[in-house]
Amino acid sequence: MLGSDIGIDLGTASILVYIRGKGVVLSEPSVVAYDKDTNQIKAIGEEARLMIGRTPGNIAAVRPLRQGVISDYTVTEKMLKYFIHKAMGRKNLRRPRVSVCIPSGATEVEKRAVIDATMEAGARDVIIIEEPIAAALGAGIDISKPSGNMIIDIGGGTTDIAVISLGDTVVSTSIKVAGDDFDDALIRYMRRKHNMLIGERTAEDIKMSIGSVYERPEPVMAQVRGRNLLTGMPKVIQLSSEETQEAFTEAASAIVAGVHQVLEQTPPELSADIAQRGILLTGGGSQIYGMEELLEESTGIRTTTVDDPLSVVAIGTGRYAEFIEGMGELAAAHSAVRM
Structure with missing residues (x-):
């Protein structure tokens, strides 16, 4: 993986950019403020977030991503370009290879929109990775082995629940509750x-x-x-x-139901692995008090939140290109969608 290669956690609530050798170099809200009369961008990131609910009539502070997918293509492209340039610095003229993380339930049309927007933002090559895979890699799990690992990534717009083995998801669901x-x-x-x-x-x-x-x-x-x-x-x-x-009762119950659904569909050998290894929680939503206890009580399986739940997906996304090169054709045939 070259120095100009980056990983982007394209979240509904925030965007994180990871560069190998440097770690997570940027973490800002995925918010854009623009002038509705001229369509001119006024602010991006934290500066734009501070404007939410406080703008005059002609200024709109919006989130161009909803439930993990692009809702405003043009604004998303400008936001991506801004974050890529800010993370890499103006002196780096080489177009980066970019790995982008999206929800596991994204459609082919939604994946294509992410690829096109990232290419327009300045990438030379784009690799798409599903959130649970990225979260597992970022948490330091060796997902290439034939053993079951259960990941629950509670983001801003979606909760991704997956059982991973041999570098790919075996059972997964992405629910629009987060x-x-x-x-x-x-x-x-x-x-x-x-x-x-x-x-x-x-x-x-x-x-x-x-x-x-x-x-x-x-x-x-x-x-x-x-x-x-x-x-x-x-x-x-x-x-x-x-x-x-x-x-929070209704939203929390929807996440618990999604976890039960995935566990019920998991092959028995992998279920035994999960019972032994436990469930791993990632994402900003995992930081709500009692999420570990709620899931542990409802499943009977030990549940642990990773050390840095906000950053692991970005870290795993950045490491993914290196991972698929190590795995060769097996991994490349699974989760990657390349441009």
């Missing part, structure tokens, strides 16, 4: 239970600070600011972690 759905659930809960309107950023802050999908030993509280839907005036309340658990 971190964003927990945010949306909080927004609906606050509206329903407290007659209060909160924004996306506030919901995400609550999720990460006191959000729970499993009962805590002691409830924790957070101050929440929003707008009173009855009076239209600003409102401040104290929200408990127990309330977030109630708000």
Whole structure:
């Protein structure tokens, strides 16, 4: 793998760029702010995220990726070009070979859109890799062996659940319930239970600070600011972690159901491996309090979150080109889609 080769975790919530020898060199929200009158890009990444919910009428702060796939092709292409150039530096004139990670349930049309956008953004060659494979590689698992490994990657737009053996997925599913759905659930809960309107950023802050999908030993509280839907005036309340658990019930149950579905379809020999090795959790959504405990209780299988759940997919994506070269035709025939 050459120095100019990079791996991109193309996430709904954030984009991470990995360069071999340097590690993850860039991690920013996948948000673009543009002028609706002129279509001119105003900001990309963290600067654009800070504008969400705070822009004048002519400026729109949008996420061009929804549920792990491209919803706005033109904006995604500009965003990719910006991040590739920012990660590699202006002095590097060589067009990079890019590995891009996408949800395991992506269609051929969606894969083609990612390939085309990445090529237009300046890549000389594109390799597509499914998220569970990337997560396993990034976590340091030797997926080339004939043994079962179960990976659950809870991202912003999708949760990918897969059993991997011999360098490929044996059973997998990609459900469109993930971190964003927990945010949306909080927004609906606050509206329903407290007659209060909160924004996306506030919901995400609550999720990460006191959000729970499993009962805590002691409830924790957070101050929440929003707008009173009855009076239209600003409102401040104290929200408990127990309330977030109630708000998250539906989304958490959908993830548990997806895990059960994959386990029920797993061949018995690989099931025995998983029972011994346990389940591995990755992705930003895995950081919600109690996710390990919830899955362990519902499956009876030891569940562990990797050390750096936000970065492992990007790291694995960057290592993938090297992996398929080592595996030769076996791996290349499986997950890679090349341009």
